[in-house]
Amino acid sequence: MAKKNKIGEYLYCITTKKDAPKEFNIKGMEDSDIRVMFYRDLAAIVSKAPLKEYEPTEENVEKHKTVALHILKDHTVLPVALGMVFKKMGILTSTMGRVYFVLKKSLNLIDNKIELGVKVILPKNFEESNNGKSIEELREECKTEFAKKLDGIAVESKEGKLFSDRLALNMSFLVDRNNIDKFSDILGKLDDKYNDLKVQYTGPWPPYNFVDVRIMSRGK
Amino acid sequence: MVLVVDDLILTITVRPFVFIFKQVHQHALREMYPLEKIQNVIKENRMEYELKEISKEEYGKGAAILEEKLKVAKKVREMYSGTDVLSEVK
Incomplete structure (x- = not known):
């Protein structure tokens, strides 16, 4: 049984x-x-x-x-x-x-705040961008550009793991609910600028990447 | 006296080999059952589905295979992580 x-x-x-x-x-x-x-x-x-x-x-x-x-x-x-x-x-x-x-x-x-996720993804079989930049150069550029523009709106940001070779950027942002629209606008402009890449915008999520609650109990 | 010398020789000669064997064994396990690599592929599969590069069916099939692979890898790694290779060699 x-x-x-x-x-x-x-x-x-x-x-x-x-x-x-x-x-x-x-x-x-x-x-x-x-x-x-x-x-x-x-x-x-x-x-x-x-x-x-x-x-x-x-x-x-x-x-x-x-x-x-x-x-x-x-x-x-x-x-x-x-x-x-x-x-x-x-x-x-x-x-x-x-x-x-x-x-x-x-x-x-985290009062009145939510988490938003941003990934910049290279197309399949990507070798270099329209303007001849390598993957490494693009990763560096995205990191600087996205972080610089979005960090101004977010309360905090965290870099996530690049779990795929196709990822140029993987970041999470802690954003005040009142600033979600502003955040989306800026991201929209960045999406237009990097139109040969895919920008994935997810959320709102509970702020999993900004608070880590693991309550342990002896009786467990 | 002879016995002591024998023991000493055994200790000197076997120990480095056991250490190397242990390392090779752990390395082989990591290579054969790469937990992190499987977890990354699971996330990549999900990402491709969210980008609509693969269908729901393709995604589901891939996810089921990968989850099974992950389960097996975890089990094997767990089984061998505490193995005393020295006692196995003896």
């Missing part, structure tokens, strides 16, 4: 009590119902899920992300790493108590 995993509390993200949705019309991991657990003025978004290791598969990432995005539409979200599942609600509550001030500080830092 197959071994059945015990059920725990899977944590998706954290927000403030006032921003927590009253109800969710989406499902969580393994089709579970999403609930809100309050701790002082914070709210942990959780659902019942098996106590097991959650691999970063397409399906798991999608479920985890969807819940955070649901709240991000209108409110600030403190993202949490994929796969944090607590044995009991009591363990999650006491853990939140221990890291309460860190969570509050992180929420203040």
Whole structure:
């Protein structure tokens, strides 16, 4: 007989009590119902899920992300790493108590801000640009140009890994919600300038690259 | 006395080889099961789908194969990461 995993509390993200949705019309991991657990003025978004290791598969990432995005539409979200599942609600509550001030500080830092992703991608079989620049020269130019123009609008930026040979740039920006349009305008102009490259603009995302919450508990 | 000399010789001669063997073994594992490389290809596959360079079907097929490859690579690397090669050689 197959071994059945015990059920725990899977944590998706954290927000403030006032921003927590009253109800969710989406499902969580393994089709579970999403609930809100309050701790002082914070709210942990959780659902019942098996106590097991959650691999970063397409399906798991999608479920985890969807819940955070649901709240991000209108409110600030403190993202949490994929796969944090607590044995009991009591363990999650006491853990939140221990890291309460860190969570509050992180929420203040990202208040009213979202993450936007920008990738500059070379066409397939690219050897050199229209104006004869090599891949390395283009990478250097993009890094300077995009960072210089977008850093002025963003609160913070981070360079991501160039996981493909086709990537000339991979950056994440922490942007105030009020500046999203300005950011998009500048990016549009950069897209026009580098019209032989593909500029991919994604988001808004919870600021995964700017706060890294991994709550560990002894009871886990 | 002879025994001591024998032990000493064994220690001197086998240890460097064991060290080299350990390194070669770890290197071979990294080469055969390159976790990071597979993860990069998974992201590249996703990127190509988002850019509409490949169809949803092509993307799904590729993703399933790559996820399986990643699972196997993780398992093998996990299995051998704590292996004491010295005890295997003995």
